[in-house]
Amino acid sequence: MYDGHLTLHILGGSSGLEEALHGAAAPERLYCAWARFDSPAEEGWAACDVLVVDLPDGMALDAVARTPEDVELVICAGQEELAALPRDRRYADLWVRPVPAFLPAMRMETLLHAFKERHDGALAQNCLDTAINSIPDLVWFKDVRGAHEKVNDAFCRAVGKTKEDIQGRGHYYIWDMKPDEYAAGEYVCLESEEEVMQRRATCLFDEKVLSKHGLRRFKTYKSPIFDKKGNIIGTMGVGRDVTDFENITAELEILLRSMPFGILIEGTEGQIIKANDKVLEYFGLEKDEVEGRPYDQWKQEYLAGAAPDGEEMLVSRESGGGAKYFRFCEDMIYDVFENPVGRLCTVRDVTVEWNLRERLVISSDTDFLTGLYNRRCFYRYIHENRDAQRTSMIYLDLDRFKSVNDVYGHRAGDDALVLAAQTLQKSFREGFITRLGGDEFLITLLGPVELETLEVRTEQLLRRMRAAFEKDPRFHALSASAGIAQSDDPEEKIDALIQRADAALYAAKQQGRNRLCL
Template sequence: MYKCDLNIYLVGLESEAAAAINSVEPLEWFTHKIFISDCFGEIDVQGADVLIFKASAGTGEERVRELAGEKAVCIVCRDDASGMSRDELAAVDDVWPGILTFDTAKLLFVRLMKELKLKKDAWLWELELQSVIDTSMDLIWFKGRYGEHWRVNDAFCAIVNKTKEDIRGKQHYYIWGLSKEEYKLGRFVCLETEQDVKEAGRTCRFREHVMGQDGMREMITLKTPLYDEKGEFMGTVGVAKDVTKEEAYRRKLLKQAQTDELTGLLNRRYCFFKLDKLARRERLVICYMDLDFFKELNDSHGHQSGDNALVGFAGVLQQNFPKAVNVRMGGDEFVVAMRGEVTEESVREQLDSFLESVHEFFSRTEEFSGLSVSIGVAMGEKAGIPLEVLLHQGDVAMYEAKKGGKNRYCFYSDDMYKADI
């Protein structure tokens, strides 16, 4: 993929050694351009990628480094390496024998080229890996065995508002802006899933909530354990899709689909979906409600007043039946569904209290003062009674309440069913 053109300078080497080096074929993706000189005075080594020189070439190691630059690979050929000073050793990358035979020079040069290729390949892999993960819109991170972060991508940095340099080697609590105490509590910090991945020994998928400086984030994560060459656990790699906004939007759409826009109660459509499921496995008590004189309010004061009355009534409904399923069926009709072991006596007590609350609310506003509510109650005797049956019974009982004078409740009986027929 890459192309590496090497300028190789040989200074002061015997012809046999120079010939050996010149005979080596370049490795894949590499080309060689070799310059040969007897001494430094005859050649400018400033553009060298590799500089192999003999100590007797007339210039010391430190000066050679100055001439070649810091990026060049500088190798000195001398037999008295043990006598070199610390500065002289620091100025070169390697020390070869002072006298190089053809085979020795070729062996050392081939080894050098392989090392350079390994470094170049490692650089390329580093570049490709970082480029790939930085291109991803998902968060990507690599952790050590103790939870320290060693590599992250740009998307990760953008979420936590920190640089890669600042993140490297740091723990979760620092990166996400938590205190050590919050981290130790273990809530919303992914501790459990890290342990799960380690124990599973394979890639695992999670839906996680992560607390950060900007609040709670919802993530779908894939985590994979990493092992060293001995097969020992050395950390994890994680990929996470931040679905916070998507989930909030999904919940918003779901709520819009399930609730009545005006009152915030469940709507008729969702009523049949939710309550039909409940009716199949639970005993339900249905209270079917209809506002009295609501049409007169709309005709006299307009639909805005009617809407205000409906919103207020819905609030009273929720306050009085917080554990029930509360539904606006449409217009001025509402349903309250109670679940479980509800007795007729307890229903009467709740409805008596509810009627008082409704009267109190409507009496506060002059234009609402003529409103009241009629309620029909269908007591499901057992689980499995179809929802349509219960709703019909509640509706029939509600009309009995209206015929009996309004502002009251009636319990459904079989006599009402016969009269309805």
């Protein structure tokens, strides 16, 4: 079983008790973390799985009252105090003072083994539930009387009942049948379970069941369940509905049609012997255009340009509705002698998840309101692209922006920021434009840009910004100020360069706004 982890705290007690408890041998793969607290005044003493309370008389009751219900308690106290403990909660163990020196380690070992057994039991139950609910076939467990003890999700779907409704009920109730109806039919479910218990071995049956969906045929494996003494206590069954399967070819056809992704099967001669409807849908083909063709030829034509993506391959194709993305994977098919007899190719349409991933990348790199790059993306861009290039920065913010929010509301402020962002993008299409926050923006240019040119273009930007704002009555008071900084030193920290641009912006503000400073 998986490892178990247990947090144990000692509240009060002597160093001798702590040493004795630490000496308790834990079961294999159970890892214990011990901590000792002198009194309930210390924080964190109740944050554990097991709490050993060894406080002076009169204090244990208070500790019990303050301990969460899910913490297992070991109380060390006198007879009278133990008798006064609340009866409405469970205790892992009670030790009567004076406690013999050998007792703590011995009793703690017993508790640790009990915890490990419960831990393993719960894990085993969880593993069983996970396993059977992952199986698309019907799975059930019955007692010797034929009452259902456990079923999987597929079973519930088949009978149209919940697990709570099924538990403890018999065959007739679950399948909505009357005993005389069962006797008049060709059903063998109950008889087959009797045979399994008599033979004490797993058996395979073909069974008919009259369900809500009509008469269904199942291929069913049934096995006896034994207790530790070898006595049969029930049966377990796995049933596959093969009503529509007349032969192996039909079974394969139905399986392929039911798959939510494309499947191609290559035969021993290298030809495609089977293609399901999803493949035809994905690539806009007819069945006779695929089946019978050489598999490698088809793959070269329709999966050309595929890029590795983990253990699979990703291919994009243009269609009338735009780009489509497919993920495909190949597996060899082997016969019973482990000889390769073909290949199985699965093709999944991942357009939705691919586009979602692209949107998430864009969303994580851009400002939601303006669509400009955000601060995190800016630093990554600088790290990946700056190298030894000249770095030019224009630090810009809006003049009197707060007045727009105060007079017209934050919705108007948002409109002003969007308008500013659009003007920035039109004026510096080649720049990396970032919204740093609020009404502050940063234009970054890498490469040989002259300072004089930068100054002229920034002046033009400020005029365009003012003209754009004047077209909206709400923004008549708005303009923009800018600070420019430039560096040819690749060793200068980018934050230092930003600070220089910010200082220039501040100077522009001090000089009356709607202007720039270098």
